[in-house]
Amino acid sequence: MGLLALFRKTPSSANVAKERLRIIVAQERSARGGPDYLPLLRRELLEVIRRYVNVDPSSVQINLGREDGHEVLELSVALPQGRGAGPGG
């Protein structure tokens, strides 16, 4: 990488690819071997959440993990900036 690259503001396209893959691979791995209902559960949860807030599908993350021998379903929803984002379509 040359000196000019240090001043580049936008991340390189390789870094964008890496970040996207890191997320999708983690998501697909956590669904793998897990129950088949995960994708449907995610879709239905998204529908319910969207009745209250207008969130993008990518802002709902579902992960299945293990903690102390229990399976843990982790749900995280990134709410949009500002109030009154209003219900979605």
Added chain:
Amino acid sequence: MAEIIVVTSGKGGVGKTTTSASLACGLAQRGKRVAVIDFDIGLRNLDLIMGCERRVVYDFVNVIQGDCTLRQALIKDKRIDTLCVLAASQTRDKDALSDAGVRRVLDELAADGFEYIICDSPAGIEKGAHLAMYFADRAVVVVNPEVSSVRDSDRILGLLASKTQRAERGNGAVKEHLLLTRYSPRRVASGEMMSVDDVREILGLDVVGVVPESPDVLSASNAGTPVILNGDSDVSGAYQDAVARLLGETVPMRFTQEPRKGFFARMFGG
């Protein structure tokens, strides 16, 4: 005991057949008895890359269906006498390969004294790809530094961990290796292509080889000479190194850095 190595990827056209041919040649050049099998039923290609297409009389499906013996179908390489090729059939019948049939052929090869059996998988995750990996002891997962190839290879890793004989019997996991190919150090340096470390980190696999993008691959396939046999090429060196690593040797990674440029070029990138 024969070691069965599947060369697989999920995504098509990433370099599985190129890799299968070169790894098979490289192992055989080191005196190992090697059989390389084309599992791409209906789309036979390995014979062309190996340069033995005009010597195919019987194929994999003929052996399974009992039309001939295994010995009749094995094509002995003209360059390396410890190497044999088993061609795919051109039949359109997708069910021509059976679980029991594949098992029988692999057992027979092992009983015949072959030390390495390389299975060139078709693309996708259908029956052919499944059977190519099912009996494997090790897997060489061929990946291009590109988003869809990396994602597909992760699906393949999931299948290797669940839909193989080793996984089902619980007698040790299939050993997985990452082979990154069509790698361009120049594009990695300029931030347009993911690096070896990026892909290694995403997939969490050990790297058995990094093969540069090179026009030598096309000229080798034009000639019907596995590219590893073109000793002048960087690609040949990269596959030789991969063979060494498969055999458990430790060799430094080559061809992952751009050739050094002058001071000015380095300062201002490119």
